[in-house]
Amino acid sequence: MKVGLISDSHDNITNMKKCISYLNSCGVDFVFHCGDIVSPFTIKIMNELKCDYRVVFGNNDGEWLFLKQASDNRIFKPPYLFEFDQKKFLLLHEGDIAMLIDKSVDFVFYGHTHVKYKFYKNGQLIVNPGALSGYMAESATFAVLDTKELNVEFIDVDTI
Structure with missing residues (x-):
C-alpha cells in the first residue's frame, strides 16, 4: 500500500495543490496529514484527493469547528490511532513521545519540527515528512511510504 x-x-x-496533484498522479491509497493546516480553505484542497485521508490538529490550527466541517470530520485531536490494511498507524503533531510508542503500532507519523525524519525501531517505522509549507525548513517536503517495502521517499515540492 502507498501512503x-x-x-x-x-x-x-x-504547495498543497502541487502535493495533492502529485499524490493523485502516483496513486496513493491513503493520506495522513500531521497537523498545522491552519485554515479551512486549505484543508478543502485535500478533498480533491482520489483516496481517503485523516488529519490531526496541530498547534497552529485555530478554526477547529470549520476545519472539521471542511474535512467532513476527518480531522482529530492527537494522538489519533487508525487501523487500515491490517496495519496500525498513530498520528501525532508533536513527536516528543514518538520513540515511546509500543511496538504494537506499526507506523508513527508526526510533524511540528519542520525537519524530515525517518527511523526504524523494532519493526516500527517513525516518520516526520518535514514541512510542506517550506517555512523555517531546508525545503518544502512531503513523503510517500510503501508500507510493504517500508520504503519512505521524501519529495521536495520544488522538484515536481
Missing part, C-alpha cells in the same frame, strides 16, 4: 504523508502546510496553497 502519502504531509505535515505543516501552514496555508501554503500553492
Whole structure:
C-alpha cells in the first residue's frame, strides 16, 4: 500500500495543490496529514484527493469547528490511532513521545519540527515528512511510504 504523508502546510496553497496533484498522479491509497493546516480553505484542497485521508490538529490550527466541517470530520485531536490494511498507524503533531510508542503500532507519523525524519525501531517505522509549507525548513517536503517495502521517499515540492 502507498501512503502519502504531509505535515505543516501552514496555508501554503500553492504547495498543497502541487502535493495533492502529485499524490493523485502516483496513486496513493491513503493520506495522513500531521497537523498545522491552519485554515479551512486549505484543508478543502485535500478533498480533491482520489483516496481517503485523516488529519490531526496541530498547534497552529485555530478554526477547529470549520476545519472539521471542511474535512467532513476527518480531522482529530492527537494522538489519533487508525487501523487500515491490517496495519496500525498513530498520528501525532508533536513527536516528543514518538520513540515511546509500543511496538504494537506499526507506523508513527508526526510533524511540528519542520525537519524530515525517518527511523526504524523494532519493526516500527517513525516518520516526520518535514514541512510542506517550506517555512523555517531546508525545503518544502512531503513523503510517500510503501508500507510493504517500508520504503519512505521524501519529495521536495520544488522538484515536481
